[in-house]
Amino acid sequence: MTLELFETEAPWREPLAPGAVVLRRFASGRDAALLAAVQAVVEAAPFRHLVTPGGFRMQVAMTNCGALGWVSDRRGYRYDAHDPDSGRPWPPMPAEFEKLAADAAAEAGFGGFAPDACLVNRYLPGTRLSLHQDRDERDHGQPIVSVSLGVPAMFQFGGTRRTDRLQRVPLAHGDVVVWGGPARLSFHGVLPLKDAQHPLLGASRINLTFRKAG
Numbered sequence: 001m002t003l004e005l006f007e008t009e010a011p012w013r014e015p016l017a018p019g020a021v022v023l024r025r026f027a028s029g030r031d032a033a034l035l036a037a038v039q040a041v042v043e044a045a046p047f048r049h050l051v052t053p054g055g056f057r058m059q060v061a062m063t064n065c066g067a068l069g070w071v072s073d074r075r076g077y078r079y080d081a082h083d084p085d086s087g088r089p090w091p092p093m094p095a096e097f098e099k100l101a102a103d104a105a106a107e108a109g110f111g112g113f114a115p116d117a118c119l120v121n122r123y124l125p126g127t128r129l130s131l132h133q134d135r136d137e138r139d140h141g142q143p144i145v146s147v148s149l150g151v152p153a154m155f156q157f158g159g160t161r162r163t164d165r166l167q168r169v170p171l172a173h174g175d176v177v178v179w180g181g182p183a184r185l186s187f188h189g190v191l192p193l194k195d196a197q198h199p200l201l202g203a204s205r206i207n208l209t210f211r212k213a214g
């Protein structure tokens with residue numbers, strides 16, 4: 001398969017569970033605009049490694065945009081309107097982020113999704129994200145929309161109990177995972193990032209996770 005053919009491939013969907021679907025390559029055609037917007041966000045609110053309530057430094061580097069941002073420190077996990085590093089509000093959610101998140105949610109059957117928080121995650125070779133639920137949002141009736149850019153990663157997706165069987169889902173540049181409804185509190189994580197190169201992002205992977213937090 002030539003690169004050209006690959007890039008013009010139409011998106012397709014892969015159901016993961018009731019309420020959860022992978023929208024393959026859904027964001028591919030918007031990658032340049034998304035990455036330019038990521039860069040602007042990171043200039044205003046640089047990546048940092050948060051500390052867990054237990055005192056561990058997270059491997060994934062994070063920042064946020066939107067009205068609310070997800071933060072973690074010794075006091076716990078929460079959403080905050082301000083970047084604790086600068087004291088300023090998080091940078092606004094770029095219009096192309098909002099549009100992509102709403103379009104992907106609608107494609108997955110969740111119309112009217114209007115995220116107020118976007119967590120931007122950066123993975124480098126070896127970076128992993130341990131199994132967790134996204135549960136700090138007020139309304140679990142709203143889905144999670146998660147966009148993968150750069151180097152491919154192995155996503156783990158389970159059920160609502162930590163011990164439920166995990167599916168291994170390879171995620172490539174442009175893939176979007178949406179989970180909501182009965183899948184909203186599914187456990188998920190990311191296995192250590194393999195060494196690889198992506199033409200736009202080098203050895204790194206960027207993940208944008210959209211939530212309606214407030």
Ligand SMILES: O=C(O)CCC(=O)C(=O)O
Binds near residue numbers: 121129146148188209
């Ligand atoms: O990087 C990913 O694919 C998942 C990120 C995630 O689960 C989160 O930000 O809560």
Ligand SMILES: [Fe+2]
Binds near residue numbers: 188
């Ligand atoms: Fe998550």
